[in-house]
Amino acid sequence: MSQIQAQPQHASEYHPIGTGIHQLLHQVTDQIDFGLVVCDADGQMLHANRSATRELASQRVLKLQDGSVNSAGPGAPELASAIRAAAQRGRRRLLCLEDDPPVMLIVLPLDPQAAGERLVLLMIGRRTVCTALGLELLAIQHRLTLAEQRVLRAIVGGTASRDIAVENGVAVSTVRTQIQSLRDKLGVGNIDALLLTAARVPPVPSSH
Numbered sequence: 001m002s003q004i005q006a007q008p009q010h011a012s013e014y015h016p017i018g019t020g021i022h023q024l025l026h027q028v029t030d031q032i033d034f035g036l037v038v039c040d041a042d043g044q045m046l047h048a049n050r051s052a053t054r055e056l057a058s059q060r061v062l063k064l065q066d067g068s069v070n071s072a073g074p075g076a077p078e079l080a081s082a083i084r085a086a087a088q089r090g091r092r093r094l095l096c097l098e099d100d101p102p103v104m105l106i107v108l109p110l111d112p113q114a115a116g117e118r119l120v121l122l123m124i125g126r127r128t129v130c131t132a133l134g135l136e137l138l139a140i141q142h143r144l145t146l147a148e149q150r151v152l153r154a155i156v157g158g159t160a161s162r163d164i165a166v167e168n169g170v171a172v173s174t175v176r177t178q179i180q181s182l183r184d185k186l187g188v189g190n191i192d193a194l195l196l197t198a199a200r201v202p203p204v205p206s207s208h
Contacts, residue, residue, distance in 0.1 A: 033131050033203035035124030038110070041087035043068040043080055046119065051205060055124055061097040061105075062124070069122065073098045082107040087118040103127065126203060129156045134201035142185045151178045155191060156198050 026049075029036050035052030039045050044067055048056065056062050056069070063072045071079045075097060085091035086109040093107040104125035112118045130138070135156060139149045147168075154164045161179065165172045179191065188194050 031204065033126055033134075033205045035122070037069055037122040037124070039069050039083060039120050039122065041084050041118055041120070043070065043083050045069050052122075052124055061099050061103045071097060079105075079107075083120050083122075086120045101127070129195055130198040130201050131204060131206045133204055133206040135198065137204075138186075138198060138201055144182070144185060148178055148182050148185070151175060152182055152194075152198070155179070155182075155194065 026047075029049035030051075032049060033051055035055045036047075036049040037045060037052045037056075038047040045064060056064055059072050061072050063070055069079075069083075070076050075095065079095060082091070082093040082095060085093065086107045090109045091107075092109070095105045095107065097103045097105055106123040106125075108121045108123065110119040110121055132153075135149070135153055138144075139152065144152065150168060151164055154167070159167070161175045162172055165175045168175070179194075183189065183191075183194060186194060186197050188197055
């Protein structure tokens with residue numbers, strides 16, 4: 001496959017190579033806040049978007065070892081087995097990588113006729129319900145006040161109402177009023193629906 005080239009051992013050294021439509025596709029995948037890695041049946045990394053490059057460089061759940069994608073924790077054999085099964089037998093797997101909170105990883109086979117060889121796509125789940133930029137765009141769309149934006153960010157981050165009140169130096173009743181305003185502006189009935197609305201925002205990265 002001429003457009004995909006073997007990568008160096010360290011993800012931070014990786015820069016996509018391509019021209020024309022290939023370079024455009026690299027730019028498109030870099031605008032997605034899901035880590036995307038293309039590898040072969042042995043786990044040798046052939047491409048990673050910017051989100052995946054950051055994840056690999058952190059070595060929290062995944063790492064590069066001799067150019068191959070490996071689990072940074074105890075799940076290396078399971079990941080290697082899932083990659084081989086995807087490449088050789090077209091199997092799809094969902095893996096849960098140990099972290100706080102755990103990170104979900106989907107292993108998908110790519111069409112060998114389209115790719116030119118048997119390749120695998122690793123999709124690394126997001127660590128947050130919605131990125132900071134996603135929340136900012138949601139706030140603009142629904143004309144949230146600055147106070148409402150702070151409360152929304154805290155809720156998405158899993159902070160309880162009482163803790164939000166303490167952090168912002170206001171009464172719990174004030175936070176509850178702001179939450180009700182958020183629900184009204186976003187047209188949802190409860191906090192779970194509020195979180196679901198935030199999760200539906202496309203996964204746009206906050207920064208490069």
